[in-house]
Amino acid sequence: MQPVVVPEPGGTVRVVGLGAAGDERRVAAGELAAVVREAEARTEVGPRWTWGDTNRWYPALLAAGVRVERAYDLRLAHRILRQSALAAWPGPDEAVPGPWDTMPPAPLTSAGATRDEPATLFAGLGPVEDAPEPDPHSELDAQNTAVEGSSAAVRLRLLLAAESAGALLAVEMYHAGLPWLADVHDAVLTEILGPRPRLGERPARLEELAELIRSALDAKPSLNPDSPRDLLKAMQYAGVGARSLRKWELERLDHPVIEPLLEYKSLYRLMTANGWAWLDAWVREGRFRSEYVVGGVVTGRWASSGGGVLQLPKNVRRAVVADPGWTFVVADAAQLEPRVLAAMAGDEAMAAAGRGADGRGADMYAGIVASGAVATRELAKVGMLGAMYGGTTGSSGQVLPRLAKAFPRSLAFVDEAARAGERGEVVTTHLGRSSPLPGATWHEAQSGAYQDDAGEDEVARARSSARSWGRFTRNFVVQGTAAEWALCWIASIRRRLWALGQAPDATDGPVPEPFAGRPHLVLFLHDEVVIHAPASMAEAVTDEVRGAAAEAGRLLFGGFPVRFPLSIAVAGCYADAK
Structure with missing residues (x-):
């Protein structure tokens, strides 16, 4: 069963293809969750929902406690098929880009919402409730034709399914959030930088280093180390010999300014990327939520929209602490790319x-x-x-x-x-x-x-x-192929974790429905995953993560004798697992 979700004017939704007879239902947007919940419970496997953009439809379902087992994301699939040399897309390649070519992913935060209003993040259908969407039926027909006309149809179908599963997971990780202790993060920053400064001032340690830099360069008190132009000019005047401020070039130079300058650059990067302003903007109610952009890199790797979830420095990982009674299972694939090669x-x-x-x-x-x-x-x-x-x-x-x-x-x-x-x-x-x-x-x-x-x-x-x-x-x-293996890996992990069910000793806590008491993915970094799991399920989760890696290898490469071993750690704090 492959029901197609079609938005209509006036806030209604038409669901076409429900049931064996291909029934059609028209409901108010707020009633869609009940329709999906009923259909998901009707069969063991569940339907394969088809919609224009997972970001548009899935957040509201999760907010209602409804998890979707399978979906097909037309926007993501279109982008792959229009670009793929293996797909026989109907129509000329040089055709003028249409609405599916130019449609961006819907943002997961509501239009006009602030981060002081977390309850609005999953309201209604999200920020594009009344936005027009191209006809999904004709697009689905065109995509099916493109795949069926390809000599690599099996591989393309696997890629489209994995990409769509990744879109579901990206929204689920946003919904569940990464556990984050703001007080620990603040303590880390205070330990490294000094107490939180007043607005417009430098933290104490950065100010100390700025003075050392000025002294080493015999520069005026007005020299601002944050200005590359002024800093390079002062270094040239002092005869340092630096042509740029790149770390690798500075490390080759012998001058008293190098050591404080390198430390300043490192701490300044921490303050601007993950400092107090970042903490205020991105951590709410014990969770960090960043929007993943599925396939955001041309090779198929993921990117992120705000928050820098793909680049969390080691020192701030001390703030990533599992909920009481829970733990993290952290796994990464060893030398993934050469094995894929x-x-x-x-x-x-x-x-x-x-x-x-x-x-x-x-x-x-x-x-x-x-x-x-x-x-x-x-x-x-x-x-x-x-x-x-x-x-x-x-x-x-x-x-x-x-x-x-x-x-x-x-x-x-x-x-x-x-x-x-x-x-x-x-x-x-x-x-x-x-x-x-x-x-x-x-x-x-x-x-x-x-x-x-x-x-x-x-x-x-x-x-x-x-x-x-x-x-x-x-x-x-x-x-790109390593990214495909990783997509199949996380799709398998997602399915396997859900099949494990709830922990027998699960208690109420901050984990939202539908993942309360269940192990769930909270972080994905190219070839690494972090799973938030009830402590009593850590061993079972570890087994499933290994099984998913083996399954991903078989899906892509059949019986070819290549192994994808994992490094797995179980820890209550992310920093202790790395």
Whole structure:
């Protein structure tokens, strides 16, 4: 059963395709949750809801305590299929972009709401209650035609299902929130920066460092270390020799200003990214909620809209503390991208290195050393990163020939992806997400090199831009397929956690319905997950997370003998798990 949710003028919703006979129901927006709850309870598997944008419809359902098992997100699927070289989209590729091409995800916060009004976040249908939405029926037909006409239909369907499951999970993590103790966060900031300053003033430690910087540079008391222009000018006057304020360049210099300046930059970044203003804006009622942007990176990786959930520094993770009676299960995939590369390339030698002598394969780089390809783990890591990201100089360039000899299929796979990019061609991930074409600047550089009067500068510019795009496509196929594995992993985790049910000793607490008493995902960082679970269920959750990793590998690569081992820790505080 695949009911389609259709918004109508006047705040009503039409649900088409309910039941075996394809019944249709028209209800007020506020009654949709009851319709979904009834349909979800009717069958063991549950329907596959189809709607234009998960962000638009799902928050209100969760606010009513209704969880959806399966959904199909037309907006996300459209973006993949229109770009994919494997999809046979009906109509010319150069057609003028339509409403599905330009539709952004609905924000999860209500229009005009402030963060002092958390109760409004899931009101009604959210911020776009009366916004027009393109016809979902014709779009669904076009997408089905595109997939059915593809020679890779099975893989595309898996990608679209995983992307849609990710959209459900992103809204669920926003709804549940990441447990966060504001008083602990404040104590961390006070310990590192000093007491909270008055508005417009620096914290005590930053002011101390600012004075040290001025003294080391023999600069005026008015020198503002927050101004890169003024700071570089003072450093030039003092003969420091810095051409920029990049950390790697400063670390190479020998001058009394370097040590306080590096500490200042680090603490200033903490204050601006996760300081008291961040705490006031993003933490409410013991929870941090940030909007994930599913597929927000061109490779399919997620991004975030506000709050910086994908970049939580180690020191503030001390504030991420599980609720009383609960704990965190933190898992991350070991060397995910090189394992994905081995599977994509069908490289059994590299897959064997990933399994290791004991068959567990917790450290692929150690397995590469054991294969005799390189002498040390560090060289194995540097070489593999160079292969996947296009590093051809230094230690990476020296190691690559040895890796190419030991694992020719894997190295040839990424080399071919790079050559395709250098030619301006599209490359595609294992399941079917395709890279964009290079832009106008790239084409101008290439055409300029073929002019009759082209000089050495034009040729060098064309060669440089071609290689740069080749490095992008080299990594695109690996990082994009790793993102697909991660999507399948979290989709499997989500399903498995729900199947575990409620903890027998569950008590009322801050976890909202429908997740009260149930383990649930609260954080996803590319190849890492954090699950908030009743302490009595930690072992069962750990088993399911491992099972989900194995399932993701089978879904993408069938019986190919590549392993995806996990590092898993159980801790009451996120900082203690890392």
